Amino acid sequence: MRGWRWIVAGAGIVLFAAVLVPRVRTQGPNAPAKKRPPNALEVSRQFLTLHPQPRDEAERKIVAALEDMHVNQSRGMGNVWPEDGRVLRMLTETLGAKHVVEIGTANGYSALWFCLALRSTGGKLTTHEIDPQRIALAKANFKRAGVEPLLTLVEGDAHQTITRLEGPIDLVLLDAEKEGFTDYLSQLLPRVRSGGLIIAHDSSGQADQMHDYFQAIASNPDLETAFVDASRWGMCITRKMK
Template sequence: MNPADDVKTVSMTPALYRYLLAQAEPPSPVQQRLIDRTRALGTVAEMQIPHEQSVFLTLLSRLARARLIVEVGTFTGYSTLALALGVEPGGRVITCDLSAEWTDIAREAWQAAGVTERIEPRLGPAAETLRALPEEPGIDLVFLDADKPGYQDYWEQLVPRVRPGGLLLADNVLYGGEAADPEATGNAQAIRAFNERVRTDKRVEAVMLPIADGLTLARKRGTADGAPVPAPGRA
């Protein structure tokens, strides 16, 4: 049977989305204030992840018992806050961004939520920040949500630094549906190329989930899977 003939994904109507959102733990007062402040920025607010995705990030952080998380793309800090709420006691979230204006908004929310000590914001080109990280595999969880053409570089920098069994998440992997188009251009084409890289990367096992604008969840393989992790150049 052609998988396209047996589609079980439910079309997301506004009423269904409201029902889905109601199943998640509601935003805290701090989260709601950050949502409202980000929306007030105008069209750029679309870069903020939806609340149900933030709940998912917190849950995954807790399931992974993450002590070291690396996020690429802070924006106003909503996803960073979600990750910090799930990190293990004494753990930290390193988050990368270029905008001091947006991260200043984030810092206020983190302070109000009481998680400032868990977060290390690093301003500057993310590729440079990642290259400066220790090379040994000690990262427990990665979240990519930044410039789409940079995804493949970030991926190659981070996969070797993630511990075996650690998780890597990439946001916007459907890119509004445009990534499915073989003739995609611009950001959609960059995402399509990134998706193909992840699909063929033998260092990880991955699944693409229809959460928000598409979320890839990958687990780094290790010797416990029955074979050594391939070297980056042989993936």
């Protein structure tokens, strides 16, 4: 009997070890790596179309232009991504924005996202660009998208041209040279209404070039900021509290 007890006990130890050891090994250096959870961009690309489904003929023209620009004109433009565009449109409509200001028109891609929203809010966009080739391209894109009545394209150095802007401004998008963001902020903030937004694009992808801007908004007690990564470039969204 004693011998049988040792056999049974030994079998129990072996069985326990057989169950335990694999569990321990899965935690060791040779364990398979845990699968990384998907980021917001990957989830968006899985479930959403790149561009919204148009609800009428006017939106169809804008969306058609957006789709063509995304495929054929994106290289070298530094445009927002479609996922960023969705956020811009949503924020503009949520604010009921009447006056949106954009610094850095490029070929007009982000401007068209704003125009999708401004059609419903009854607002207008003032967009600034210094590069003549980009200005010509943007004008052509605005014409084919049928959004010319919704915006004003200001040509020249925005550091100078924004001095002529009148408030109140509901939303600002900064998407130009990063070293100029702090100056744009200081000039435009007094014109932004209470509750208005200042959005800086590329806050993740080019964060190393935006430290002065980040410090400026972080040190102002009247500003509240959140960083949003709808795409891999990111947007820094700042709300003027009062």
